[in-house]
Amino acid sequence: MKTYFNTFILCFLTTYCFAQLSVKNDAYIFAKDALVFVEDDINLDDGTTGTDSRFYLRDEAQLIQGSGSTGNSGLGKLSVYQEGTVNNYAYNYWGSPVGAPSSDNNINAEFSVYNVLNDTLSLTTNTPAIIGTSYDGTSSPLVISNYWLYAYSPGTDYSEWDYIGDGTSIPAGYGFTMKGSTSGPQLYDFAGKPNNGDIFVDVAAEQTTLVGNPYPSALDAYAFIHDVDNSNMTGTLYFWEQDPTVNSHYLTDYIGGYASYTITYDPTANSGTGAYIESYLAATFETLGADGFPVNGSPSGTGTNASKSVRRYIPIGQGFNIEGATGITGTQQVVFKNSHRHYEKESSIDSQFFRANNSNSSSNLNQNLTNNSQEIQYNADGFQQLPASTDIRRFRLNVDFNNEVTRQLLHNFTPSATNGFDYGLESPNKSPNPRDSYFIDGTTPYVTQAHAYDIDLTIPLVVTIDQDMPLRVRIYDVQNFNDESIYLHDKVTGIYYDLTVLDFNTNLDSGTYSDRFEITFKSEETLTTNEFEDYSFSVFQNNTISQLVVANPESLSIDSVSLVDITGKQMFKKTILSNNNRYEFSTKNLSDGVYIATITLENNNKLSKKIVITNK
Structure with a gap:
């Protein structure tokens, strides 16, 4: 009717x-x-x-x-x-x-x-x-200034932006860039x-297409990403953000980057009751060169990540990038459908035009045509709060370069994750920077990665820097690990750093470190502590007399005792020539701070222990 x-x-x-x-x-x-x-x-x-x-x-x-x-x-x-x-x-x-x-x-x-x-x-x-x-x-x-009106479909280079400021029309579904007002x-x-019905946009393998929500309603990112007809894309949506404090139209002054977002539903997670898993990473700001790529040696000028957020329901008018899946041939298509549309207000915490994050947004005002009994919950930091179940876990790493640039990484753990690419759970690194860090699978760098949790798992962490500088790795948003340790293993020094206890700090020369660092859930101390404990072996710092003390009541055969600071710099390494029940090493000339003492037995078992030196 x-x-x-x-x-x-x-x-x-x-x-x-x-x-x-x-x-x-x-x-x-x-x-x-x-x-x-x-x-x-x-x-x-x-x-x-x-x-x-x-x-x-x-x-x-x-x-x-x-x-x-x-x-x-x-x-x-x-x-x-x-x-x-x-x-x-x-x-x-x-x-x-x-x-x-x-x-x-x-x-x-x-x-x-x-x-x-x-x-x-x-x-x-x-x-x-x-x-x-x-x-x-x-x-x-x-x-509206026509100077900044552009479209992009599909391509890889900065030169492939299409100028539309002359009044050029573009089809429904494609996005465009536009600067704001004074x-x-x-x-x-x-x-x-x-706009209504099926709306198609072109994609090509490992190339970017600028698209936008084409409907006068919110768009459900989950429905869009997981539509069976949309396997031609990687499943990650990318959102551009610029540093709002930079008041310049010159490309070489721009500081910006792409936030990433993907989402999936794992019916086996949360003890079999199922759970949505939303993966969002804020943009990493970098200075851009004339070619539109980050400039070598240029600091971000912000010292922090960007501040905007993306949620499941994409608002009216929001533009974003998608990327064609690896291996597709020629030009393929991705489709927007009416079935992806959803009534979600922007006053809801679940749908916001890409703007500054407000973790105090109002509660979900969703009035969708269908009943969703598993709404995504958010914590005080604005991140998804996972259901309390040890089969679904996550942590974030903040990798800081010279206190100027921070790359945030996210790792998900869920039963359905595989050792290959997991659509809706993993996001490739769309915009690698001269100073960067990422997880890796084969040769593909990821800013978001996923595995099924296994305490024996090791996760390679790649670091690349363009000049000598300090590096810091911090852990954040740790969920459902229940006070379990998460280690960064420096394979050069052999030291395991429990990131849940302290940050990892070091100084690195310029270069790419593809095989030095890994994330683990067990350390050599974990593997050998029982042997030491059987003999009441102990290591402690006596700050009253400025001495590192190694108590060895069973006179175990010790090969060496070494001490390094938290940057990995060795303070001393002492070779033990005779078996004693107690060893003392002066720390009087060392600066106050956190150190790692490592005792190596003749059978090559090791005990590493954090000590705090405070010279009075």
Whole structure:
């Protein structure tokens, strides 16, 4: 049944459902804080000569359409607001929920910034945005600089950006870049024919395509990523962020990077009850060169990771990058579908336009058409709080380079993970930097990796740096390890550092360290402590007399005693020539701090113990 509106309707309830919807002449629909669901098509103006019929989505109202096969049509317009989050010097990545008005119901119309973006005058009136030629956009009146309007599909090099500032139209589903206005966050009115149905975008192996949520509703990242027709991509979504403190239009001044997001559902996790596993990593800021890649030797200038966050439900207008899967041939496609659409408000913690993280967001206001009994929960740091089950674990590593750049890595543990690539659980490193760290599988670097947990597992950790500098590794967001140790093993020094107790610090020469560091869950001390304990063997620091004491009551055959600081620098190594029941070593000339004492027996078993030296 088709529903006609010849005057107007105000939608203030929670949900409105229609089989078909037609708005004629100068009538309009005004939906406020509500879901409007239409099973089949929408016609705005119903083929008449007037162009005044309107469909307004306001105060987080959204439109979802069902499985009907008829496309939307008409010369009237659906209007929906979205707010950009950057100033005139930084990019937002966008997608358009509407195309140019068209009476053709067989296609989703192409769009350009010239024909869908408007300045807001009142709740029901707007005026087309002015497309200017200067470098800076303004808010009053709304002027969009055409200098920064680009699309990208698909490619690998900076030179492959496609300029669309001349009014070039792009198909529904593709994204575009646009800088903001001098006032900062800017409200835009997207007005045109609402997109509907299957929307295809091109991908190619290991190449990037800039896409965007093409619907006037939120998009479920899980449904999009795990659609059986979307195996042509890697399963990770990448979101651009720039340092908002850098006020420059010069590419060589830009400081930015890509956040990564993926999600999966493991029915075997959480003791067989199942669990969603969401993997998000903030952008690592780096200075960019004229070729668009990070500059060798250039610090980020921030000292920290970026501050924005991504959640499962992608808001209206949000743009992001996808990457074609390794091994696909030629140009393949990825599809957006109505079944991926979801009613999730941006005031919910689960759906936010890519903006500054606020872990104190309101509780989930989800009013989806289906019941989701396993909502993702978040902790005080804004990360997913996993169900309390030891078969599903995770930790993050913060790898700090000279206190200037931090690469954050995430490792998931879940029963379904394999030793190969796990779609929805792992994210390749899209933007390697001159100073970087990553997990590795074969030759592929990962910023997010997954395994089934095994206490005997070793996880290689690669570090690459462009000049001599200090390196620090910190652990963060440790979940469901229940006070178990997580070690960084430095295979050069042979020392295991329990990251849950102290950070790892060292100084490295420039180069790539692909076989020096690994994450383990057992140390040599773990393997040999029982032998030492059987003989009441002990190592301790006596700060009163500034001595390292090794108590050996059973006179075990000791080969050597060594002491290193937390950077791995050796303070001394003493070869033991005779068996005694006690050894004492002066620490009077050492600086206060944390050290690692290692006792090696003649059978090559070792005991490493952390000591704290405080010289009075």
